[in-house]
Amino acid sequence: MSRRRDRLVGFTYDETTGIARFSMYVPGTAGHDRKRATVQADSYDEAVRLWSAFRSRAADGLTRPSPEAPTLRDFITDFFPSIEANVAAKTARDYRYAIDRHLLPQLGALRLTDITSGVLNQLSARLKAKGYAGATVNNYVNVAALLLGYAVEFDVIEELPLKKKVRRQKANEPCLELSVDERARFVAAFDDEEGFRRYLAEKMPKAKPAVAKDARRLGARRAYGAGMRNDSDAARDYFNRFQRSKDLFLVALETGIRSGDLRHLVRRNIDFTEGWIRFVQQKTDREVVIPISRECRLALERALGDREAGPDEPVFVTENGVPYSVSTMQRHFKVAKRIAGIKRRLRSLRQRLRLPEPLAYWVDYWLFLHAAETHSIWRVRPLGLRLIAKTALVDVPNTNAQLLRQLADEAIAAARITPFLPGIPVAPSSAPVQGSRWHPEWMRWFETLLRPDTSSILLHDFAVALAEALETHDYTQASFITRRLAAELVEHEWSDRALFRIVKTNFCDANTMEVFSRAAFASLLVDAFSEPRGTKYRAAIELAPALVWPRFERILEKPRRLRVEVVDGGKTMLRGLTLEVTASHYDEAAAIALDELRDVLERLRLFHNVRTHAIGAIEVTRIDDSRIFTVDLPQPFWTAGSGRRRDVPHVPYYQLVRSHRLTPSEKTRWQAAQWHVSHSLAILGRGYARRRFPHLAGSGKLRRERSARDQ
């Protein structure tokens, strides 16, 4: 027997029998753990290759693959072309990335039947420990599980080895919506040629001066590696190409269509007459119908304006007439964001974390006072000095003694703020009410408060006093002044939502105060709440289309312009709502319009059983100069999703009524009371009833139960 021994450690190969024997000590076990294998090899080279694979497996602590099931690596090699054929090209590319980058290096040597739930859970934990986001880890684990599913489908293994639940990492939901200002800046970036040229000057690589080899011949120094000059003709052409893609991004912002769908949108998907975009989504294979807003319509018309597009031709094309590529779209998106100065992810929260401490406290407290979820005992109490004065002088009948006494107590409590407000006289020291009448001194003081100029004096004094309290970190005093300030602002008829948004926008999102400054804070506060009111705005809100009774407008108390269309069969389709409101800021106009909208939606739901909701952004037009602003529907402050955390109080549920504990008479009284409450909530509107007491207010289930009982 001729046996060939080589100098490879732990390797022997017998050429006559074709048997190779391997042996190695596992590194890091101090010689305690030894691995051996015997394999059949046709040649010495083949044996060395197997020996190499054996060593790498042993070093990684993996066992030799069983002949019963292929390894993941072999499976991918043999079957990935079949998997690829089943999915879209991009999906296959994403699978391939996950496989090459993570699955094969970590699981490639394992046979498929050994990739159990535990193995995937370990993979998930390892990736998470490396710092991958939860959603990313879940994606990779999903791909692994999906490959095992394909293995079963292709009869490579008998059954799925995942017998237990695969652990899911907590995924962070995206919260990257543009703010109003960011949206405006983003859109304006496409027309900002100066900004574009500045971007080129900053971004393009600079030339590296060097003496060229042929410098002597050319007679000059040359520079290498320079990018596009910002004042060149090429830069102008580049800007024109960039500007041309504006309509593409406008439609994306207005409709939320995925980028792939948008790039492949064709002319026949758009119906300008009906006002729809209708297409089948690539990702879900589902048809979607999206209403066209005014801005979206203009952008689409511009995109199609310079050519006669056939029904199957793409809507958005480059100057060469071809659809935008992924890379071009991404490049233009990055350039526009850079010009617009948008750098953040979840900007509000990041901004909040960077606020200086006194300002952070005040912003938190203000938002808490005006947030919809806050319990009533903590909410702002909209009873300011001027409102008390007005009520005392004008409204309260002297016969209502109890109310009079309570208002007197309120006046004393509110007057505690006067030492902080040097601009108004100190409250009288006498008791406010004598018998059933206001004391004359208090009446004179109330008259002083109601002078036209007092409002601005109050605001200024409040701002100065509040800034001083915050600067000295006297939060008790600052809280008191903040509550009184919020109460005083009731005379401006700002809604809670508007007060919330004004502070969030001016003091958090747009704040540049790195160190708290008393003067800057006071100035900002006065500016935020003393903008001249009286500007007329027109707010247009798109609604999810709903069929309505032709003369349903009668249910509305105020004149509102509902946008309706008559569709096939003479039915009336509600499409939107337009309101004219008076506000100091377009943001406030949108907030007022939303409050009005809730009232309308409640009435539609209660009286006509029509359920609809706002969609898209609110378009606010300033009537005097026709400037158009787009305001997104309000989002929670810094949470993803609804952000709702509060378990609110509710009336006893219907099970109580059906139980035997109530007599028929009690049941009747209960139902009558419930009807009255629901009706009053419906009139109160303001969204509170809908959010807080969804089972009341004539809900569909109650109605069905009631009608079934009646029958």
Next chain:
Amino acid sequence: MLPLASEYLSAALPTLAEYLAAGIASQSVAIRGIEEMCNWACWSRKKQPIQEWMRSVLDRRANIGYARRSIPLPPALIFDSDVGLLRVVHRKLTDPTSELWMESRLTSDLRLLYGIRNTVVHRGERILSRRMAAYLGRMGLEVLFAVMEARMAKTLPRRLTRQRN
């Protein structure tokens, strides 16, 4: 009507505390979601009662106390030693004779609500502003429903009071 104020407070205070604790937890998740560090100790309903958690996090010597968990700086609105909302609720829960402004405010609101109701019913006129009326109406409903729910929870079997989903 006025005795409802103290009854409402005894029913609602634990939910006030839970609301704040849930807010801190969701805030902590959101901070980690933007890849910032956050070492705040959050409350889990399954792990411990709310009062126990409050006692721990408000204790300066405790390991999970917010005096020691300062990445990022905990909001003064919640934890400030004087005006922090969680401390206020904790004080009220441990000593019902403290923080009497709560009863006082509720009583005042209920009196105002009764007053504007009488004015509307007897004279057919509205007083105070629309926002104040909305605030009082909402407060009244909240008090009524919370008290009803608390009374039901005491007297009825759980299956009759559980929330429908």
